[in-house]
Amino acid sequence: MYSSFEQExxxxxxxxxxxxxxxxxxxxxxxxxxxxxxxxxxxSNNYLGLTGHPEMKEAARQALERYGAGSGSVRTITGTLDIHDQLEEELAKFKGTPATLVFQSGFTANLGILGSILSDQDLVISDELNHASIIDGIRLTKAKRSIYAHKDLNQLEAILQTSGSYRRKVVVTDGVFSMDGDIAPLPGIVGLAEKYGAIVYVDDAHASGVLGRNGKGSTDHFSLHGRVHIQVGTLSKAVGAVGGYMAGEQVLKDYLIHKARPFLFSTSQPPSVAAACLAAIRILQRSEDLIERLWANATYFRMSLKQMGFDTGSSETPIIPVIIGDPKRTMQFSDRMLQEGIFAQGIVYPTVPMDKGRVRFIVTALHTMEDLQFALDRLQKAGRDFGLI
Known part of the structure; x- marks a missing residue:
């Protein structure tokens, strides 16, 4: 067994x-x-720099003193404390939905929700570049699967046109795609779903805290409230702690409490984590300036790279890839960045196609102009040495 691992x-x-x-x-x-x-x-996915925010740290400290280090159980036994309930209530108000349900991570949220709502009578239609948690969640079901080319609404409609025999049709998309930093064409997806009677499921992991008013996500960004049936968000990344959630109707929350296996069989968030998440939601509601700074930094960095001649793909958000291609060369460029004093992770196959290796840069609200210029100066030199520009 171990020799085969060594060979791989x-x-x-x-x-x-x-x-x-x-x-x-x-x-x-x-x-x-x-x-x-x-x-x-x-x-880092710490888009707004909240991981070290003093209010979140203080909320976690107070919860640790009051509740202890852990919750001691799954949510359906003794693991739902008042801090968990309060988090879900305020999160629902923030998202503008009747209810939310918090999971231990965004990954388990996708596994739990998709595994609960899909059966062998259903069709799930997924963008080809959706996150691994969506792919794995779909694999765990017996639903019929159809994949449409990335953001291709014509192909999506062609699939929907022949989907009449299924009990339930679910169109699943990321709100922001994590490898390319582009935004899903959500208004078009919603329009087609309404035309053909499909459910819209949006994973907003990289849109939470980034898109929409105060970081409410892609549904708010496109003013599609009430037209997206299932929103999945993260409490890590821009929110600065850890966890995932479903935002939607109360009946869906009640259903998932009884059906979603990751929710049913995993101990709930430590109270200190739930308290930090609650503090982060309150911070977001008064931190429009942080989001504005995030977008100003991202736009400046992306445009500067393009002007130098780098290929940044289809990036529209603070996720800004430098496309290189060959996996080995990609990782060598990432190593060069580290030598220059910059940590930018190389992303290669199987996360992306073999010929689409990239070094992924993520800009945050806390980067200063001096920080960004430091990176740009070294990128320009390395880019010339590697023949990328």
Whole structure:
């Protein structure tokens, strides 16, 4: 058994895709310490810099003193404390939906929801670039699957036109696609779903805290309230803690409480985490300036890269890939960035196609102009050395 693992790892190393875990010496932030050296962090999903926000830290401390380190049980036994209930109530108000249900992570939210709402009588229609948690969630069901080319509404409609025999049709899309940083054409998807009687399911992991008023997500961004049936969000990334959630109708929440296996069989969030998430939702409601700064930084960085001649793909958000292609060359460019004092993760096959390797930069609200210029100066030099510009 172990020899086969070794053989596969050897192949991964030969292709230049092998990477050990990077162990940091400091808390998450714009500049982090790696082996005693200060490094500019440009791979974090901490879009708004909330991981270290003093209000969230204080809320976690108070909850730790009041409740202890853990909840002690799954939600359906003794693991629903008043702090969990309060988080879901305020999160629902923030999202503008009747209810929310919090899961242990965004990944488990997708597994639990898709596994609960889909059966062998149903059809699920998924964008080809949807997140791995959506792909895995669909694989766990017996539903008929159809994949449409990325953001291709004509192909989506062609599938919907022949879907009349299914009990339930569910169109699933990311709100913001994590590898390319582009935004789903949600108004077109909703229009087609309404035309053909389909359910719309949006995973807003990278849109939570980024798109919409105060970071309410892609449904708010496109003013589609009441027309998106299931919204999935994250409490990590821009929200700065950890967890995932469903936002939708109360009947769906009640159904998932009884059906979603990750919810039923996993211990609930530690109270300190739930309290930090609650504090983050309150911060978001008065932090429009943070989101404005995030978008200003992202636009400046992306336009600067394009002017240099880098290929940033279809990026529209703070996720900004530098497309390189070959996996080994991609990882070499990522290594070069680290030598220059910048951490930007190389993303290669199987996360992206073999010829679409990229070094993914993520800009945050806390990056200063000096930080961004530091990165751009070194990117320009490395890009010339690698023949990318």
């Amino acid at each position: 790892l050897t192949k991964i190393k030969e292709e230049g895709r092998y990477r050990p875990l990077t162990v940091w010496d400091s808390a998450p932030g714009t500049w982090m310490t790696l082996n005693g050296r200060k490094i500019l962090q440009m791979s």
